[in-house]
Amino acid sequence: xxxxxxxxxxxxxxxxxxxxxxxxxxxxxxxxxxxxxxxxxxxxxxxxxxxxxxxxxxxxxxxxxxxxxxxxxxxxxxxxxxxxxxxxxxxxxxxxxxxxxxxxxxxxxxxxxxxxxxxxxxxxxxxxxxxxxxxxxxxxxxxxxxxxxxxxxxxxxxxxxxxxxxxxxxxxxxxxxxxxxxxxxxxxxxxxxxxxxxxxxxxxxxxxxxxxxxxxxxxxxxxxxxxxxxxxxxxxxxxxxxxxxxxxxxxxxxxxxxxxxxxxxxxxxxxxxxxxxxxxxxxxxxxxxxxxxxxxxxxxxxxxxxxxxxxxxxxxxxxxxxxxxxxxxxxxxxxxxxxxxxxxxxxxxxxxxxxxxxxxx
Amino acid sequence: xxxxxxxxxxxxxxxxxxxxxxxxxxxxxxxxxxxxxxxxxxxxxxxxxxxxxxxxxxxxxxxxxxxxxxxxxxxxxxxxxxxxxxxxxxxxxxxxxxxxxxxxxxxxxxxxxxxxxxxxxxxxxxxxxxxxxxxxxxxxxxxxxxxxxxxxxxxxxxxxxxxxxxxxxxxxxxxxxxxxxxxxxxxxxxxxxxxxxxxxxxxxxxxxxxxxxxxxxxxxxxxxxxxxxxxxxxxxxxxxxxxxxxxxxxxxxxxxxxxxxxxxxxxxxxxxxxxxxxxxxxxxxxxxxxxxxxxxxxxxx
Numbered sequence: 001x002x003x004x005x006x007x008x009x010x011x012x013x014x015x016x017x018x019x020x021x022x023x024x025x026x027x028x029x030x031x032x033x034x035x036x037x038x039x040x041x042x043x044x045x046x047x048x049x050x051x052x053x054x055x056x057x058x059x060x061x062x063x064x065x066x067x068x069x070x071x072x073x074x075x076x077x078x079x080x081x082x083x084x085x086x087x088x089x090x091x092x093x094x095x096x097x098x099x100x101x102x103x104x105x106x107x108x109x110x111x112x113x114x115x116x117x118x119x120x121x122x123x124x125x126x127x128x129x130x131x132x133x134x135x136x137x138x139x140x141x142x143x144x145x146x147x148x149x150x151x152x153x154x155x156x157x158x159x160x161x162x163x164x165x166x167x168x169x170x171x172x173x174x175x176x177x178x179x180x181x182x183x184x185x186x187x188x189x190x191x192x193x194x195x196x197x198x199x200x201x202x203x204x205x206x207x208x209x210x211x212x213x214x215x216x217x218x219x220x221x222x223x224x225x226x227x228x229x230x231x232x233x234x235x236x237x238x239x240x241x242x243x244x245x246x247x248x249x250x251x252x253x254x255x256x257x258x259x260x261x262x263x264x265x266x267x268x269x270x271x272x273x274x275x276x277x278x279x280x281x282x283x284x285x286x287x288x289x290x291x292x293x294x295x296x297x298x299x300x301x302x303x304x305x306x307x308x309x310x311x312x313x314x315x316x317x318x319x320x321x322x323x324x325x326x327x328x329x330x331x332x333x334x335x336x337x338x339x340x341x342x343x344x345x346x347x348x349x350x351x352x353x354x355x356x357x358x359x360x361x
Numbered sequence: 362x363x364x365x366x367x368x369x370x371x372x373x374x375x376x377x378x379x380x381x382x383x384x385x386x387x388x389x390x391x392x393x394x395x396x397x398x399x400x401x402x403x404x405x406x407x408x409x410x411x412x413x414x415x416x417x418x419x420x421x422x423x424x425x426x427x428x429x430x431x432x433x434x435x436x437x438x439x440x441x442x443x444x445x446x447x448x449x450x451x452x453x454x455x456x457x458x459x460x461x462x463x464x465x466x467x468x469x470x471x472x473x474x475x476x477x478x479x480x481x482x483x484x485x486x487x488x489x490x491x492x493x494x495x496x497x498x499x500x501x502x503x504x505x506x507x508x509x510x511x512x513x514x515x516x517x518x519x520x521x522x523x524x525x526x527x528x529x530x531x532x533x534x535x536x537x538x539x540x541x542x543x544x545x546x547x548x549x550x551x552x553x554x555x556x557x558x559x560x561x562x563x564x565x566x567x568x569x570x571x572x573x574x575x576x577x578x579x580x581x582x583x584x585x586x587x588x589x590x591x592x593x594x595x596x597x598x599x600x601x602x603x604x605x606x607x608x609x610x611x612x613x614x615x616x617x618x619x620x621x622x623x624x625x626x627x628x629x630x631x632x633x634x635x636x637x638x639x640x641x642x643x644x645x646x647x648x649x650x651x652x653x654x655x656x657x658x659x660x661x662x
């Protein structure tokens with residue numbers, strides 16, 4: 001049995017169903033992420049695990065015990081809040097000592113545990129400071145130390161890095177991964193940032209409109225999105241839709257308007273005539289000027305409509321003669337050169353069969 | 362960076378009139394009072410002529426000596442401090458739940474509830490004090506109910522009016538809004554997430570109040586306490602109207618000296634001692650406030 005089981009949990013606010021019959025099983029020691037756009041229900045689900053909100057239907061089990069009757073203070077679950085919620089009238093030590101005092105930890109053990117927790121988040125020596133004397137990243141670490149000091153069964157993190165700047169966020173991501181490995185506590189992490197989710201998690205549950213669209217390892221979420229929403233939400237993706245015209249040996253052919261027949265790999269064989277979508281990552285599309293150089297199965301010519309220089313890569317938005325837009329991505333391996341093509345350049349795009357991923361529906 | 366001349370003049374243009382007002386109507390009278398406290402009372406009240414028959418200036422410490430040697434004045438002083446303290450504590454005990462209720466009620470009702478708190482200010486202070494005469498009067502329902510119950514257990518009837526009870530009830534009533542408003546202003550700004558965090562970290566409702574809400578509300582408590590304690594210390598109308606013979610407070614004494622006995626020097630001494638005591642207590646409260654805020658803690662009004 002999984003450590004934390006969410007069974008058919010539903011939460012409604014008036015006419016709005018924030019969480020719609022969600023079932024998840026989160027294993028001990030896992031770094032599990034709830035990923036989705038704002039309003040998808042991920043924070044509501046987190047608040048129900050913490051006990052600040054109660055499900056209208058379904059159950060939440062921790063180690064097999066139903067948590068329904070236990071208020072937040074009686075759950076072995078701790079939350080790192082988005083706003084950090086550090087107590088402004090207490091020092092860093094006072095903040096970290098708070099849960100220990102609430103748990104009636106013997107006075108002699110408190111100092112040692114505080115030191116250990118602050119050491120874990122690399123804040124040794126900051127104990128006497130007040131929250132307003134700390135930077136955003138330091139506040140974040142205090143919030144994590146405070147939540148971890150009593151060794152909870154599950155740590156819930158509600159967009160903890162959202163308020164940090166990009167560089168610091170990356171550092172904190174690496175620290176979070178190491179910290180989770182070190183303490184071995186199950187992390188349930190909420191974010192709307194897909195790169196963060198991919199970088200941190202063992203498994204990701206992608207949520208949309210209160211429902212879980214897919215639960216999988218990051219590489220599978222990215223490589224084999226089960227729905228068009230997942231494909232579109234995680235990274236950039238060309239979604240090529242149309243009816244299935246052939247299906248044979250794990251390869252389907254979809255007739256895409258404005259592009260023609262596109263062949264892609266499929267896990268299951270769809271019925272001929274059924275609607276389908278091929279998810280094609282821009283980095284898998286080869287782009288060049290010479291049509292003969294490409295020996296891939298899928299080939300299309302077009303004209304560069306827009307380009308976006310990102311430093312490491314340049315994104316080309318190519319319009320096909322049929323009027324469809326396809327994104328292709330080219331690494332700028334040659335330094336000092338921003339782009340290989342200009343707007344209005346005629347280009348040839350191609351990609352192998354296994355570059356595309358077929359999604360039914 | 363140095364201010365431009367026009368900015369400097371602008372500053373004085375704005376802050377000059379209120380400053381002048383305070384100088385003329387507060388600083389000057391205070392100075393006159395300080396001078397008067399070192400003078401002798403006149404034969405028919407007021408002050409004796411500054412240059413007496415012997416031509417020596419009339420400056421002495423006799424009124425101060427009188428205050429510090431006749432214990433009755435110190436007793437009245439201590440009683441006034443005691444009444445003010447009790448008033449402050451009762452106001453705090455009543456105002457805190459009220460302010461918390463308003464601060465946590467839906468935003469659309471808050472203005473209405475605040476309006477109700479300040480509604481008493483719309484009628485005259487003395488009229489409200491006289492109203493208590495009727496409420497506490499011997500033939501009113503309250504006195505009858507209390508004395509009826511006392512008679513039931515075999516105790517004699519007690520007068521509610523013209524007693525310390527009446528004075529304290531009215532003191533608390535009059536000063537309650539001054540405690541509610543600063544407390545509300547403080548509690549309204551509290552971050553709900555802090556209580557969620559405390560609960561998440563294992564604190565029950567009681568612990569959440571005493572460890573989070575109350576310490577963070579201390580600036581509001583101190584502000585309210587100062588706004589209640591200092592006026593309550595100098596009040597004279599309430600004991601005059603509702604008090605018994607033993608309810609003379611320092612405010613009554615000062616009023617007596619100026620209006621009845623017409624001993625201006627002694628009245629000035631009493632006023633100065635009262636002012637200094639109030640300042641000392643306010644300073645002490647501020648000092649305690651800074652210490653309990655934990656050295657570098659952010660001050661929140």
